[in-house]
Amino acid sequence: MNHRINKISKKLQKELDKERYEHTLGVMYTASALAMCHNANIEQALLAGLLHDCAKCIPNEKKIRLCRKYRLEISDVELKNPSLLHAKLGAFIAKKKYHVEDYEILCAIKSHTTGKPAMTLLEKIIYIADYIEPGRAELPNMVEVRRLAFRDIDECLYRMLEDSLKYLKSKKLPVDEMTEKTYHYYKMTLNDQEG
DSSP: OOHHHHHHHHHHHHHSOHHHHHHHHHHHHHHHHHHHHTTOOHHHHHHHHHHTTTTTTSOHHHHHHHHHHTTOOOOHHHHHSGGGGHHHHHHHHHHHTTOOOOHHHHHHHHTTTTOOTTOOHHHHHHHHHHHHOTTSOOOTTHHHHHHHHTTOHHHHHHHHHHHHHHHHHHTTOOOOHHHHHHHHHHHHHHHHHHO
16 A cells, blocks of 8 residues: 555544444445456545545534535535535545545545536546445345446446435435436436447
8 A cells, every 4th residue: 555545544544433444445445446447547546435434424513514614515405414515525625634636536525425427437436436345234236236336337326326316215315416416317328328
């Protein structure tokens, strides 16, 4: 592991609880494996995976306060479910506290919870790695999704989004508008490819 990743990893271990830190390492290694498989930049994948949840353990009230302080937009769904704010706040902290200047890495951190239409390869990798890392509880269709991640990244993304939306709706949980938009974008993209 290179010096920079090692240094950030040590700093991060103090910021996150034990389970979150273990999840973070799982995402980092899964992201690097996906990067190797799909010819993406491994260094970017490692760093984005390592920092994707750097704001996760900040208490929800403080997340809201920090977002307001740094003028980060808060949607109605995020106000009702402030844990969603950890992605955009995490991108801000990655830049401010961990000195990450790479725009692609910051975007991958920012979009890792809701996704977004027309994601870059790195954004897809972090979104998927967060969902499929080995420590994750077995979600519906996990075996299939993990297999797809290394075979067809867009198909994998679509299946994950579909499963996430079904789950959120079945539990009557609020759905972020961006997740809906992302789902419809990839549904259309895959239909176009098949057509």
